[in-house]
Amino acid sequence: MIEWLDAVWSRTHLVQIVEGGEDGGPLSGRAVLAELRSAPSIDAGRTLTTTGCFTDDICRCHGGPTIVLLDAAGQVLTSASLHGHGSVSWQRSRFRTDLVVADPTALHLFLAEHGVPDQLASFLAPLADLLNLHEGQPQFRPAGKTAKRYLAERGVPEVLHAQLVTITGQQAGELSDDQVDDIRQRLAAATSPPTDRAVLLLSWLGRLTIPAEALWGEGVLVRQLLADLSLPDITTAASDIRTAHVAMGVVNLALHAGDDGMLAMAVGPTLRQLFSPAPADDIVG
Incomplete structure (x- = not known):
């Protein structure tokens, strides 16, 4: 899975954080809460959401918000839902494992500082x-x-x-x-x-x-x-x-x-x- 994440992130030109979790409907119809466009912000988002420990299990809630990776043409590469404090689920239906990120504090503060609401509440x-x-x-x-x-x-x-x-x-x-x-x-x-x-x-x-x-x-x-x-x-x-x-x-x-x-x-x-x-x-x- 690490190799797959490396591959999709290497093709990513834009990151959107959108409303809702696994039950939020089509990604294209959701409200955009924040965008990461610069290379440094995309790199930071990548590190914070792909570094940690896989659980070999999934949270039973639908989660939210959702991180969406898009390529240079604006096409969706993949997405991940956030679950509680410091848990990220990449393509849940495919991999069936959540990632407990290495630095939940940095992740939620990063999202809050980019305008994603309700991140402080996770603490x-x-x-x-x-x-x-x-x-x-x-x-x-x-x-x-x-x-x-x-x-x-x-x-x-x-x-x-x-x-x-x-x-x-x-x-x-x-x-x-x-x-x-x-x-x-x-x-x-x-x-x-x-x-x-x-x-x-x-x-x-x-x-x-x-x-x-x-x-x-x-x-x-x-x-x-x-x-x-x-x-x-x-x-x-x-x-x-x-x-x-x-x-x-x-x-x-x-x-x-x-x-x-x-x-x-x-x-x-x-x-x-x-x-x-x-x-x-x-x-x-």
């Missing part, structure tokens, strides 16, 4: 594993005396403790606009520089357990507070404070707000530090 599970953020019981932070420990562990700004200790994490995600605005004003009064607030909020968001608290509980409140900040302030915070919790906060935010190439560029160095490529002994291609 949710790896970061949850790294930070041990998988939920137990209770799913949501309790209220009362016990809440104080949770708020401290999550790095919640102290100025908000008195207000949040009276409600559960689930209730924090259900606050009215007026209540959220009051919390926003308290936080701004205590921490006026917007970049500093972004750091606090991203780190807080990145410490919430997956999935309930982070997605539907306290995470709702934190994302509402982040919505008051500009994208440059958030990207500055993400690039300046290179911690796993801030990175998780960025991924959570991107999952709900739609990821952006600027966010990927800002958090990319942190993700590269956290997730190293596979050892050379485990790599083919």
